[in-house]
Amino acid sequence: MIDIHHHLIYGVDDGAPSFEHAVQMAEVAIAEGVTHIACTPHSSDSHPYQLDTNIERMAEIQAKVEGRLELSLACDFHLNADNIQDALKNPLKYSIGGKGYLLVEFSEMAIPPQLTDALNRLQAVGYTNIITHPERNPIIVKHPQMLADWIRMGCVVQVTASSLYGRFGNSAEAFANELLDRNWIHFLATDAHNLEWRPPHLKKGYEYVANRAGEETARRLCFENPRAAYFGTKMPKQPEAIGIWDSAPIKFQEVVRSAPKRPSASSGANPAANAEKKPGIFGRLFGK
Ligand SMILES: [Fe+2]
Numbered sequence: 001m002i003d004i005h006h007h008l009i010y011g012v013d014d015g016a017p018s019f020e021h022a023v024q025m026a027e028v029a030i031a032e033g034v035t036h037i038a039c040t041p042h043s044s045d046s047h048p049y050q051l052d053t054n055i056e057r058m059a060e061i062q063a064k065v066e067g068r069l070e071l072s073l074a075c076d077f078h079l080n081a082d083n084i085q086d087a088l089k090n091p092l093k094y095s096i097g098g099k100g101y102l103l104v105e106f107s108e109m110a111i112p113p114q115l116t117d118a119l120n121r122l123q124a125v126g127y128t129n130i131i132t133h134p135e136r137n138p139i140i141v142k143h144p145q146m147l148a149d150w151i152r153m154g155c156v157v158q159v160t161a162s163s164l165y166g167r168f169g170n171s172a173e174a175f176a177n178e179l180l181d182r183n184w185i186h187f188l189a190t191d192a193h194n195l196e197w198r199p200p201h202l203k204k205g206y207e208y209v210a211n212r213a214g215e216e217t218a219r220r221l222c223f224e225n226p227r228a229a230y231f232g233t234k235m236p237k238q239p240e241a242i243g244i245w246d247s248a249p250i251k252f253q254e255v256v257r258s259a260p261k262r263p264s265a266s267s268g269a270n271p272a273a274n275a276e277k278k279p280g281i282f283g284r285l286f287g288k
Pocket of ligand 1: 005007040191
């Protein structure tokens with residue numbers, strides 16, 4: 001499998017806290033059957049993108065897992081004004097391996113219509129926009145029409161694997177499952193941050209999708225589409241995204257939000273990944 005969203009670079013954001021921790025995360029990913037990881041440090045107001053440090057640290061981790069796991073640099077790109085301007089000035093700077101697929105994250109506070117224009121402009125300079133974990137954004141959950149509009153424009157969608165089975169609460173779970181049933185998901189990824197409460201588990205997500213939507217869909221979301229994004233090639237033909245062309249407003253089933261679940265003792269391959277460690281307030285509130 002290929003994981004296109006993973007905070008493996010240590011010490012640059014709220015991802016891996018140390019080199020040793022990052023290597024352990026890489027080992028968990030290998031044990032899960034992951035062969036390639038796009039390393040996606042944040043580029044946000046709280047975590048500025050440190051290109052040189054990211055390159056250096058990724059090379060250190062790569063040297064430790066050479067021949068078993070391949071790494072490529074990307075970015076968890078927050079759609080703020082500075083980021084958008086810089087990405088437009090430096091085409092492909094933030095995309096996976098500089099090859100065009102860009103992971104974009106929307107604010108949970110507001111999504112002004114100008115951001116749709118920004119997506120169009122990014123697309124015009126060569127990026128393929130990957131909307132990251134819409135199921136965890138309360139604005140998008142409330143207005144699935146937005147996501148339909150972006151998919152119609154040519155954007156693709158990445159869901160966090162553990163959202164499908166309730167890690168981020170029942171609202172995210174229901175939304176992610178409805179996205180799956182409607183063929184609106186193109187990628188499953190871990191968005192791993194650490195070994196304890198945001199571990200790099202992709203296998204369980206693969207199995208979940210295989211059970212609910214079939215093996216072919218699981219392969220498309222965990223192998224084929226991620227391979228295209230990782231290597232910068234065209235994605236294979238996707239099944240029809242159900243409902244995105246409907247003239248009536250799109251309605252998803254309504255679910256009352258519940259608190260996110262912490263990982264259970266049986267949720268990981270690595271014992272270290274099962275340790276019950278209390279997430280910080282930022283993680284509990286925003287799951288970043
Ligand atoms: Fe992320």
